[in-house]
Amino acid sequence: MMEKIKKIGVMTSGGDAPGMNAAIRSVVRTCAFYKIECVGIYRGYEGMIEGDFTNLNARSVKGIINKGGTFLKSARSKQFMTKEGRKKAYDNLKAAEIDAIVAIGGDGTFTGALVFNEEYGFPVMGIPGTIDNDIFGTSHTLGYDTALNTVVDVIDKIRDTASSHNRLFFIEVMGRDAGHIALNVGVGAGAEEILIPEEDLGLERLVDSLKRSKQSGKSSSIVVVAEGDKTGRNVFELKDYVNEHMPEYDVRVSVLGHMQRGGSPSCFDRVLASRMGVRAVEDLMKGKTNLMVGLISDKIAVTHLEQAVKGKSEINQELIRVSDIMTT
Structure with missing residues (x-):
């Protein structure tokens, strides 16, 4: 039985995408709503290894829902690909008394989260943020619209x-x-x-x-x-x-x-990010882990991170047929 979540870390990793700030905001404010502490992790896994953390509250994320990019910054970490790097990250999270992580990014981000959970049993939830929309388990990733x-x-x-x-x-x-x-x-x-x-x-x-x-x-x-x-x-x-x-x-x-x-996220991406952030925190509170929050048939749903990483997003065949007709 997993202990009650008291403090959640949130980070962005990989390529930035419009809507990441809105997702961070949603995670932070959902934590505040449920009286859970929230910690921002700068520069993704690299910041986790360096212990580059900041405490966040509902006021910390005011005025960012309309901003592109990510105020927590993003980076790709070669160190995290090593056992030594992941050990440093784990030690820093435990020292900061962080109980779980919400990782916002793409398949590389989710792959790192899976390995980390496998080695340390650390609870992780993923939110898909990539403009390419190439993640299995969601019709829309943050930034795509x-x-x-x-x-x-x-x-x-x-x-x-x-x-x-x-x-x-x-x-x-x-x-x-x-x-x-x-x-x-x-x-x-x-x-x-x-x-x-x-x-x-x-x-x-x-x-x-x-x-x-x-x-x-x-x-x-x-x-x-x-x-x-x-x-x-x-x-x-x-x-x-x-x-x-x-x-x-x-x-x-x-x-x-x-x-x-770049650019200010669309209304669709802002709303989607808000919905995904709430679900990610609430599922962690229920003891769930290794899941990615996605949008399926306009409803928020979850997919196992391993499926999200290994699965293939399908191109819309009906839209290909439409394009053939429209280009006549």
Whole structure:
């Protein structure tokens, strides 16, 4: 029987995502509601190893729900990958009398939490925070909705230029292993083609599609490319190939990069973060551990951390069919 939780640590790890601050706020205020102490851990596992902690209360997190990034900072820790590093982290948590951890991040964060629990039996709960939306066990990760809105807004602006100069733009968005961002923003922004890792269009078919668009009367085109797409070795190879086979187009490349991570979180992400934070704390209070809080069919649910790490998020096949029809 696990002892009653009296103090919870909260941290963010890995790549930052809009909504992380809102999740921290939710964890802290839920702790305050249930009269549980809360400790912020700076820089994720690295701060845990260094004992970089700060006491948090309901007033400590005022005015952060609308802020992007994470005020607790984030880092990737090579030290935590070693037994010696994890031992230091455990000793620091025990010295601070922290009974459990809420870890906000992606699969690397959850993998570290699983190993830590396996070695020390330390209670952990995960909240998925990554704009790629590539975590199994939730339809939406924190930051995903905000990233979609950010990218659609940028593509709308680029289209103005594309239309004015009869240009074809390849726009690369994040998504090393999953095409969720590219597929959704491609449909939402009315792209002529969408290239994602899950669907290999091929260079010849890409050019054939662009030629059909040209013949139908389109004088400019937008092609959204997930960074992990395998159609070409990279987005610049795609540009060169189209330049060679369609010299009538003025082809440009825009790599959106880390601008997709930043910005004030959307209302959806703020509400989702608030719901996830409450559930994470309440489940720890019930003695649960090794779970990730997620959103399934618009209801907050939990998935075992191991499943979240090893499972594969599925691309929306119905949306692929919609995109095929919309790009006709």
